[in-house]
Amino acid sequence: MTSTLSTMNFKLSHRLQTIHNHVPRKPFIYDIGCDHGELGLSFQLYPEVRAIHLVDPSIQVINSLSQKLNVSDIPKDVLLIQKKADQLEIKTKKNAIIMCGFGGSQMLEGVNHLKNQIDEDSIFIFSPHRHVLQLREGLAQGEYDLLLDMMILEDDLFYPLMVVANRKGRGVHPYGEKDLWQSREGAQYREHLLQILRNHQNSRDQSFLKYLESL
Numbered sequence: 001m002t003s004t005l006s007t008m009n010f011k012l013s014h015r016l017q018t019i020h021n022h023v024p025r026k027p028f029i030y031d032i033g034c035d036h037g038e039l040g041l042s043f044q045l046y047p048e049v050r051a052i053h054l055v056d057p058s059i060q061v062i063n064s065l066s067q068k069l070n071v072s073d074i075p076k077d078v079l080l081i082q083k084k085a086d087q088l089e090i091k092t093k094k095n096a097i098i099m100c101g102f103g104g105s106q107m108l109e110g111v112n113h114l115k116n117q118i119d120e121d122s123i124f125i126f127s128p129h130r131h132v133l134q135l136r137e138g139l140a141q142g143e144y145d146l147l148l149d150m151m152i153l154e155d156d157l158f159y160p161l162m163v164v165a166n167r168k169g170r171g172v173h174p175y176g177e178k179d180l181w182q183s184r185e186g187a188q189y190r191e192h193l194l195q196i197l198r199n200h201q202n203s204r205d206q207s208f209l210k211y212l213e214s215l
């Protein structure tokens with residue numbers, strides 16, 4: 001039996017589908033912090049994808065994925081790795097390295113650890129659920145080529161999405177360039193942030209507030 005996305009029960013949420021749509025089709029996919037594994041496994045039917053690595057530090061996550069994969073007929077090499085982002089070793093080239101749904105600080109530790117292991121044809125995809133400024137500020141200090149910077153809105157919650165190539169190019173702006181904040185979701189998120197940041201007194205948030213007010 002040939003496995004299809006529907007037999008694997010993949011009806012991706014709007015957030016995951018949007019992320020999926022912006023992941024470049026590279027031969028090697030790493031879904032770091034994979035949890036349910038749906039995002040990584042959603043690449044199983046693309047002929048250009050040779051292997052999918054599902055990575056998560058949680059043994060429960062890895063065990064449950066292992067059971068799920070045993071009962072499924074998946075047409076791609078799928079590897080399960082129980083590690084945090086900053087413990088992973090990557091020896092393959094031309095990778096799409098996805099980090100979605102956990103903290104930006106942990107993502108930054110991961111990208112700082114992985115950056116020198118991988119080639120310039122590899123791409124990082126980030127969608128942090130907290131510590132967004134920490135991730136942006138960290139990336140802004142490195143040499144990256146920013147390919148996409150957008151906001152996803154799902155169920156009244158905002159999720160940043162950044163696609164960054166592992167080579168020198170258009171760097172990451174620590175607060176996001178103007179066009180991010182001029183997009184429909186970006187403008188809504190800006191309004192939301194202005195309310196929140198006006199109640200924050202620390203200097204990092206005050207600098208961000210000044211920037212958003214200046215747009």
Ligand SMILES: C[S@@+](CC[C@H](N)C(=O)[O-])C[C@H]1O[C@@H](n2cnc3c(N)ncnc32)[C@H](O)[C@@H]1O
Nearest residue numbers: 032033034035056057058084085100101102106
């Ligand atoms: C909310 S789930 C996100 C699942 C999926 N990526 C998504 O966006 O829907 C967060 C996952 O990140 C994992 N995680 C937490 N810290 C991590 C780290 N430092 N490195 C890799 N994964 C981590 C957790 O174990 C958990 O399974």
